Each structure stands twice: as C-alpha cells, then as structure tokens.
Amino acid sequence: MTTTNGRALEIALAYHRAWTGQDFERAMTYIADDIVCQAPAGTLRGMEAFRQFMGPFTQILTAAKLIAAFGDDDTAVVMYDADTVPVSDAPGAECVTVVEGKITHMRIIFDRLPFEAARKSAGAP
Amino acid sequence: MTTTNGRALEIALAYHRAWTGQDFERAMTYIADDIVCQAPAGTLRGMEAFRQFMGPFTQILTAAKLIAAFGDDDTAVVMYDADTVPVSDAPGAECVTVVEGKITHMRIIFDRLPFEAARKSAGAP
Numbered sequence: 001m002t003t004t005n006g007r008a009l010e011i012a013l014a015y016h017r018a019w020t021g022q023d024f025e026r027a028m029t030y031i032a033d034d035i036v037c038q039a040p041a042g043t044l045r046g047m048e049a050f051r052q053f054m055g056p057f058t059q060i061l062t063a064a065k066l067i068a069a070f071g072d073d074d075t076a077v078v079m080y081d082a083d084t085v086p087v088s089d090a091p092g093a094e095c096v097t098v099v100e101g102k103i104t105h106m107r108i109i110f111d112r113l114p115f116e117a118a119r120k121s122a123g124a125p
Numbered sequence: 126m127t128t129t130n131g132r133a134l135e136i137a138l139a140y141h142r143a144w145t146g147q148d149f150e151r152a153m154t155y156i157a158d159d160i161v162c163q164a165p166a167g168t169l170r171g172m173e174a175f176r177q178f179m180g181p182f183t184q185i186l187t188a189a190k191l192i193a194a195f196g197d198d199d200t201a202v203v204m205y206d207a208d209t210v211p212v213s214d215a216p217g218a219e220c221v222t223v224v225e226g227k228i229t230h231m232r233i234i235f236d237r238l239p240f241e242a243a244r245k246s247a248g249a250p
Contacts (some may be wrong), residue, residue, distance in 0.1 A: 040236040040238070067220055067232060068202050068220045070195030070197075070201075070202055071195060072195075075193055076195075077193050077195055077202045077204055077218070079202055079218060079220050079232065079234070084171055089228045090204060091232065091234050092200070092234065093204060093218030093220075094236045095192055095218075096205050100144065100166045107192060107216065107218065109204070109216050109234050109235060109236065110234060110236065111234065111235065111236055111237050111238070112236050112237070112238040113165070113237040113238045113241055114236070116238055117188040
C-alpha cells in the first residue's frame with residue numbers, strides 16, 4: 001500500500017529502492033551529511049556512521065519487499081520484509097524526516113534477537 | 126506527524142490510544158475475531174492469541190508517544206515510542222489492515238533483544 005503525494009515519501013522510496021536494489025552508493029545520495037539515525041543499538045550521527053551501519057546490512061540482504069509506505073512532504077514511514085543471509089525473516093520499519101531532498105533523521109526499528117542468535121550459533125563470542 | 130484522511134488510520138489510532146491509555150479492553154474492541162498478527166516471535170491467529178500477546182505488554186507499559194501515523198481507508202502504519210518496566214526505550218511499528226472497522230491483520234515490529242537481556246538479568250532461565 002503506497003500513497004505518493006509527498007516529497008518525503010518520494011525520497012524515502014527512492015532511498016529504499018536503491019539500497020534494496022543493491023545500489024547502496026545511490027541510496028547514500030539521499031542521506032544528509034548530518035543525518036541523525038536512531039537505531040536499535042543507539043543513535044548514529046553523521047553520514048559515515050550511517051554508512052557503517054547500513055552498508056554491511058545491504059551486503060547480507062538477499063531479498064526485500066515493501067509492506068507499506070506512507071508520507072507527506074516532511075515525513076514518511078516505510079515498512080518492509082527483508083531476507084538476509086543469517087536471518088530469513090527480518091522486517092524493518094523506518095520513519096524518515098526529509099529536508100531539501102535529503103533524509104536528515106531516521107528512526108529505524110527491527111528485531112535484533114534473531115541476528116544475535118545467528119551470530120552466536122555461528123560461534124561468535 | 127499524522128494524517129487523518131483514512132478509515133484504517135482512524136481505527137489504528139483509536140486502538141493505539143486505547144492500549145497506550147491503559148484501556149486494553151477498549152483496544153480489543155477494534156480487533157477482529159479472526160485477526161492474523163505477524164509478530165517477531167511468529168504468527169498469532171485469532172483474538173485470544175492476540176490478547177495473550179498484547180495484554181501482558183500493556184501491563185508493563187509506563188509511557189508511550191506517537192512518532193508517526195499514516196494511512197488510507199484500508200491500511201495504516203503507526204510508529205511509537207514506548208517505555209516499559211523492563212526496557213525503557215522500546216519503540217514499535219505496526220502496519221494494520223482494517224475491514225469494516227476492525228483490525229484483521231497486523232504486522233508488528235519491535236526489538237526483542239533488550240527484553241531478552243532484561244529477562245536474563247532478572248535471573249530467568
């Protein structure tokens with residue numbers, strides 16, 4: 001389910017399509033230099049911290065499917081299914097704020113528990 | 126950020142206000158008998174299974190704040206901050222499908238990891 005009447009939604013979907021389409025560098029063009037990203041493990045500040053968080057995730061992504069996307073000119077919410085190498089069912093939800101075509105704030109929610117379980121079963125400390 | 130032009134969004138927000146406002150029984154009036162709820166731990170089928178999942182969560186809730194809510198007549202997405210007794214920062218995101226004023230499907234995403242950590246540190250097996 002998608003409505004497309006907002007600029008923030010447009011940018012959120014362009015970002016989403018890029019990173020789920022294996023074009024992470026294109027995805028990064030929608031990210032503001034000073035992005036603040038509230039992720040499950042804590043708050044990331046700046047494009048480089050964001051790159052180090054999302055980049056590795058895109059490399060283990062095997063499939064993604066949009067569940068819902070809504071928004072207006074300033075804010076958008078995107079929910080998606082994601083399959084990854086360690087965890088086959090890893091849905092996520094993002095709420096983004098967009099200013100002048102760039103994502104300046106992202107709140108991202110996903111379940112870290114199956115990733116932690118996969119890490120442990122792979123013999124990680 | 127909220128848009129209020131959809132019936133599904135109206136129901137999703139009414140449900141949200143009820144369960145975050147300590148009126149879980151009122152919240153349950155928005156849930157369809159045959160709800161299917163895709164939760165982090167698996168798929169719940171039917172109102173009773175849903176009640177057993179959400180009821181205990183509402184009892185440990187100490188505060189909640191809406192982050193974003195968008196939707197149309199059929200589908201809505203709600204993202205919120207939640208503080209709970211064991212975990213102080215426990216945001217969640219829900220995508221709901223509404224049919225005839227009742228939530229028939231819910232996809233709910235939250236991070237189970239801090240709850241698992243709290244459970245373990247409380248001495249649970």
